[in-house]
Amino acid sequence: MQTFGGxxxxxxxxxxxxxxxxxxxxKRQFLECWEVKKDPLQINVEYTKLKRNVGxxxxxxxxxxxxxxxxxLDDLKPTRKSALLKFPDGFDPDMAYQLxxxxxxxxxxx
Numbered sequence: 001m002q003t004f005g006g007x008x009x010x011x012x013x014x015x016x017x018x019x020x021x022x023x024x025x026x027k028r029q030f031l032e033c034w035e036v037k038k039d040p041l042q043i044n045v046e047y048t049k050l051k052r053n054v055g056x057x058x059x060x061x062x063x064x065x066x067x068x069x070x071x072x073l074d075d076l077k078p079t080r081k082s083a084l085l086k087f088p089d090g091f092d093p094d095m096a097y098q099l100x101x102x103x104x105x106x107x108x109x110x
Contacts, residue, residue: 008034040073047072052090061090066107083107 004012011033020026038046047068052061069083078086084107088096104110 038071040076043068043071043073044076047078047086050086050090052092065090080107084110 020029050065050068052058056064065087069077072078084104087107087110088099090096091099099110102110
């Protein structure tokens with residue numbers, strides 16, 4: 001709660017004591033209330049165009065990639081193997097080649 005501010009803090013403080021039994025439930029309720037809803041097709045287009053921005057750290061790109069990938073509806077989501085092939089495309093050609101050459105089994109390893 002230390003990092004919540006404004007309306008989010010007010011929402012959190014107004015939750016009834018013991019009304020949310022698990023962290024998963026808190027996350028679900030938080031997202032239901034505060035998540036920015038996007039058109040599923042817009043998210044897919046965003047996914048296909050993902051590139052690492054100039055000056056963006058690798059870690060920030062990884063977070064952004066995973067955020068967009070995880071926002072895709074399950075019935076539209078590319079497989080994890082497909083995402084593994086897509087991920088290096090966000091980098092310059094040399095970095096993409098190096099990532100593919102490592103032949104990681106999962107996105108986490110990449």
